[in-house]
Amino acid sequence: xxxxxxxxxxxxxxxxxxxxxxxxxxxxxxxxxxxxxxxxxxxxxxxxxxxxxxxxxxxxxxxxxxxxxxxxxxxxxxxxxxxxxxxxxxxxxxxxxxxxxxxxxxxxxxxxxxxxxxxxxxxxxxxxxxxxxxxxxxxxxxxxxxxxxxxxxxxxxxxxxxxxxxxxxxxxxxxxxxxxxxxxxxxxxxxxxxxxxxxxxxxxxxxxxxxxxxxxxxxxxxxxxxxxxxxxxxxxxxxxxxxxxxxxxxxxxxxxxxxxxxxxxxxxxx
Amino acid sequence: xxxxxxxxxxxxxxxxxxxxxxxxxxxxxxxxxxxxxxxxxxxxxxxxxxxxxxxxxxxxxxxxxxxxxxxxxxxxxxxxxxxxxxxxxxxxxxxxxxxxxxxxxxxxxxxxxxxxxxxxxxxxxxxxxxxxxxxxxxxxxxxxxxxxxxxxxxxxxxxxxxxxxxxxxxxxxxxxxxxxxxxxxxxxxxxxxxxxxxxxxxxxxxxxxxxxxxxxxxxxxxxxxxxxxxxxxxxxxxxxxxxxxxxxxxxxxxxxxxxxxxxxxxxxxxxxxxxxxxxxxxxxxxxxxxxxxxxxxxxxxxxxxxxxxxxxxxxxxxxxxxxxxxxxxxxxxxxxxxxxxxxxxxxxxxxxxxxxxxxxxxxxxxxxxxxxxxxxxxxxxxxxxxxxxxxxxxxxxxxxxxxxxxxxxxxxxxxxxxxxxxxxxxxxxxxxxxxx
Ligand SMILES: Cc1ncc(COP(=O)(O)O)c(C=O)c1O
Numbered sequence: 003x004x005x006x007x008x009x010x011x012x013x014x015x016x017x018x019x020x021x022x023x024x025x026x027x028x029x030x031x032x033x034x035x036x037x038x039x040x041x042x043x044x045x046x047x048x049x050x051x052x053x054x055x056x057x058x059x060x061x062x063x064x065x066x067x068x069x070x071x072x073x074x075x076x077x078x079x080x081x082x083x084x085x086x087x088x089x090x091x092x093x094x095x096x097x098x099x100x101x102x103x104x105x106x107x108x109x110x111x112x113x114x115x116x117x118x119x120x121x122x123x124x125x126x127x128x129x130x131x132x133x134x135x136x137x138x139x140x141x142x143x144x145x146x147x148x149x150x151x152x153x154x155x156x157x158x159x160x161x162x163x164x165x166x167x168x169x170x171x172x173x174x175x176x177x178x179x180x181x182x183x184x185x186x187x188x189x190x191x192x193x194x195x196x197x198x199x200x201x202x203x204x205x206x207x208x209x210x211x212x213x214x215x216x217x218x219x220x221x222x223x224x225x226x227x228x229x230x231x232x233x234x235x236x237x238x239x240x241x242x243x244x245x246x247x248x249x250x251x252x253x254x255x256x257x258x259x260x261x262x263x264x265x266x267x268x269x270x271x272x
Numbered sequence: 273x274x275x276x277x278x279x280x281x282x283x284x285x286x287x288x289x290x291x292x293x294x295x296x297x298x299x300x301x302x303x304x305x306x307x308x309x310x311x312x313x314x315x316x317x318x319x320x321x322x323x324x325x326x327x328x329x330x331x332x333x334x335x336x337x338x339x340x341x342x343x344x345x346x347x348x349x350x351x352x353x354x355x356x357x358x359x360x361x362x363x364x365x366x367x368x369x370x371x372x373x374x375x376x377x378x379x380x381x382x383x384x385x386x387x388x389x390x391x392x393x394x395x396x397x398x399x400x401x402x403x404x405x406x407x408x409x410x411x412x413x414x415x416x417x418x419x420x421x422x423x424x425x426x427x428x429x430x431x432x433x434x435x436x437x438x439x440x441x442x443x444x445x446x447x448x449x450x451x452x453x454x455x456x457x458x459x460x461x462x463x464x465x466x467x468x469x470x471x472x473x474x475x476x477x478x479x480x481x482x483x484x485x486x487x488x489x490x491x492x493x494x495x496x497x498x499x500x501x502x503x504x505x506x507x508x509x510x511x512x513x514x515x516x517x518x519x520x521x522x523x524x525x526x527x528x529x530x531x532x533x534x535x536x537x538x539x540x541x542x543x544x545x546x547x548x549x550x551x552x553x554x555x556x557x558x559x560x561x562x563x564x565x566x567x568x569x570x571x572x573x574x575x576x577x578x579x580x581x582x583x584x585x586x587x588x589x590x591x592x593x594x595x596x597x598x599x600x601x602x603x604x605x606x607x608x609x610x611x612x613x614x615x616x617x618x619x620x621x622x623x624x625x626x627x628x629x630x631x632x633x634x635x636x637x638x639x640x641x642x643x644x645x646x647x648x649x650x651x652x653x654x655x656x657x658x659x660x661x662x663x664x665x666x667x668x669x670x671x672x673x674x675x676x677x678x679x680x681x682x683x684x685x686x687x688x689x690x691x692x693x694x695x696x697x698x699x700x701x702x703x704x705x706x707x708x
Contacts, residue, residue: 167354
């Protein structure tokens with residue numbers, strides 16, 4: 003579905019069902035350089051089970067127009083703009099990686115609007131490897147190759163995609179390369195590098211929060227995800243074994259099962 | 273800092289499979305089953321709605337076949353793949369996923385006989401018509417494109433005349449017209465060439481040939497490159513618009529770089545059903561495990577045969593891109609740096625009669641209608657694979673009456689040469705031995 007935020011056209015997948023203003027809203031926020039497509043094995047479930055779903059393409063990403071936003075703070079405000087634009091006054095947020103930074107910043111800024119937070123492969127800060135950052139800012143495809151290596155665990159590296167016939171590494175790589183690397187991945191990596199308010203934002207939060215972490219995550223390590231969760235009051239933590247940073251695809255079924263339980267419990271359909 | 277993702281030879285053995293998710297079975301298990309239990313009603317609905325990945329019915333997908341699909345996608349550098357019961361099934365499924373009735377294809381004139389017949393005679397029955405262009409006529413591809421053209425199709429090394437298509441330039445032509453380039457890469461395998469690196473968007477294979485390699489099993493596959501933007505124009509409404517057969521799904525919107533494969537499976541496999549059997553998928557994977565070592569030997573033997581044939585008094589001409597006098601020698605070096613494949617075409621002095629005698633008198637080389645076996649194969653196309661064609665069509669397809677097509681195997685090279693000596697000897701006095 004397409005709509006406008008700050009006069010720029012935004013694309014969001016509604017998970018295969020028509021968007022319905024009478025159903026509770028869940029917003030999915032993708033990680034650096036990615037698009038709404040990484041959420042396909044979570045969004046469709048919720049869309050088919052009583053929720054209104056928006057898996058967003060951040061500005062300048064995927065099918066959304068405009069330029070990439072350059073800071074996590076701007077992205078957090080933009081999410082608030084999305085909720086307004088679709089005519090809701092509250093939503094639950096699900097973030098992956100950089101999307102977790104955006105989600106916690108947004109929830110700390112708009113505590114009355116955000117009802118639950120689900121964080122996958124998150125951390126309180128995501129400092130970038132300088133070499134990787136430079137490669138991404140120079141649109142060097144090697145940045146994508148390195149990212150795919152770091153972002154995937156055994157399922158990604160060997161294969162065994164939950165959707166028959168799909169190969170993780172190359173699908174991820176093509177998603178990131180659907181736009182000029184420096185304009186999406188480069189800008190996103192720089193925004194992660196610059197964001198320092200994560201733990202402060204986390205301390206302010208007072209809402210049901212779920213962290214899904216993976217023991218073989220090499221982008222946001224398990225201990226960093228745990229540290230973020232420790233800063234959030236009453237945060238629930240699940241660790242997926244033998245899995246990398248792309249748990250939402252690599253172990254899609256486990257991720258969905260955990261998310262489902264949490265959302266149905268803390269953000270039920272009334 | 274370099275990525276530590278697995279490289280080609282490792283992927284040929286491991287991609288798509290993790291033993292610890294399959295009870296520790298080191299080999300890929302053969303899931304000889306038609307269907308799969310649902311956990312509950314919710315799970316069944318989730319699979320049918322594409323909410324979750326998984327298997328429903330082996331016409332649509334199967335875990336053993338799935339490993340093969342991922343493995344070939346990994347080797348080609350593609351995002352996704354869908355395996356089929358044969359190479360022809362892959363070509364048909366790919367075209368039917370792309371085209372509607374009223375659409376048009378521009379194809380290389382030098383393609384496998386079965387493909388030529390599909391494009392020339394069978395697809396028009398579905399309202400899909402093809403204009404053929406000679407593979408070296410790069411400009412011709414441009415000129416043949418019409419408003420309703422939906423893809424350019426070709427084999428990189430044309431079957432059977434070994435004419436090379438200038439893939440990078442033809443890819444540019446396709447992309448400027450907003451359509452994808454589809455390459456049948458059967459003769460190359462991803463070991464020799466990854467067409468996605470040269471601009472192709474969809475790759476099809478007859479896995480029956482070098483990929484499986486042992487002449488035991490029929491199989492085909494479609495691989496998606498993932499780069500082509502289906503939404504750049506309105507030429508592909510069945511990929512970009514809401515699809516009635518799946519709750520109004522737009523494949524391109526929902527699945528982006530894997531949209532084509534998702535549609536081929538959700539629609540084509542569901543409605544046409546050219547699925548691959550798990551046993552044959554497994555057989556093909558046995559072949560792929562040794563793809564690199566076999567291809568190296570195939571190519572090395574082929575180059576030795578080229579030298580041998582070029583020096584032979586009974587041979588009128590030899591066509592193989594490793595021969596310095598081949599018109600595509602330079603281009604082949606660029607596109608096929610690791611080897612130019614093991615298909616050789618040569619003309620035998622004495623024309624059709626000598627050709628027949630040669631074929632009838634080789635013993636080690638098998639006379640049959642296949643290529644890409646571990647064993648050396650020979651055939652006389654004008655009287656076999658392309659026998660449905662009249663003289664003019666033969667010529668347009670790059671064939672002649674004296675042509676022998678040779679698929680070089682991995683036997684000891686001296687044994688192949690000795691066998692050919694017997695054939696050539698008989699060909700010199702065809703009257704005496706041709707009808708033995
Ligand atoms: C280049 C090429 N493409 C496609 C095919 C068809 O494949 P299959 O025989 O597996 O249907 C063949 C051979 O038969 C071939 O040589």
